[in-house]
Amino acid sequence: MDIELGHNNFCEITRVETVMMADGRGVVRMVAPFAWMLMAVTSLDCGDPVAPFWRNARRALWTVGVDKEMHLKEAVESLQKIELELIKGKSKFFGGETIGYLDIALEWISYWLPVLEEVGSMTIADPIQFPAIAGWTENFSHHPMVKDKLPPRDEMVVYYQRKKKETEAQVASARKG
Numbered sequence: 001m002d003i004e005l006g007h008n009n010f011c012e013i014t015r016v017e018t019v020m021m022a023d024g025r026g027v028v029r030m031v032a033p034f035a036w037m038l039m040a041v042t043s044l045d046c047g048d049p050v051a052p053f054w055r056n057a058r059r060a061l062w063t064v065g066v067d068k069e070m071h072l073k074e075a076v077e078s079l080q081k082i083e084l085e086l087i088k089g090k091s092k093f094f095g096g097e098t099i100g101y102l103d104i105a106l107e108w109i110s111y112w113l114p115v116l117e118e119v120g121s122m123t124i125a126d127p128i129q130f131p132a133i134a135g136w137t138e139n140f141s142h143h144p145m146v147k148d149k150l151p152p153r154d155e156m157v158v159y160y161q162r163k164k165k166e167t168e169a170q171v172a173s174a175r176k177g
Helices: 034-040 050-062 065-089 101-105 110-117 131-143 153-176
Strands: 002-004 015-018 026-032
Touching: 050 065, 050 153, 065 110, 065 131, 110 153
Parallel strands: none
Antiparallel strands: 002 015, 015 026
């Protein structure tokens, strides 16, 4: 199944394809210059707030002190824009009552962000501050098409904890050197 999306201003998306794998799983493939440009088909601008949000959430994981606080603040500000999109839609998912391409593009908020928050000892998507995102995360991550398709969370936490320690050791070594 292909969905023709066309383009919006400087953001161009040609189509979203569902590719069936040999084991029967459906994988969505976005045919676009950058996957985050899917935001072009909503009222969100391309790359804003998704690109700054993801960039700042990742940087908050790898930094400390004032830099970490700055990146956390900027990630929360970007997440507020995503929250407003969900509130405006008044539905379970970004496109309505069923999972759509935007939900798939933002899947990392429901799965990867909590892993980064745990490893980085930080909170970005506070469920009290972002109730629509919390609800969406619950709906998305427990959907039958999603819940058994993601890697085990505990393995991802261990992986990112190891990466964080490696990065911290490299930074410490570079400072000494």
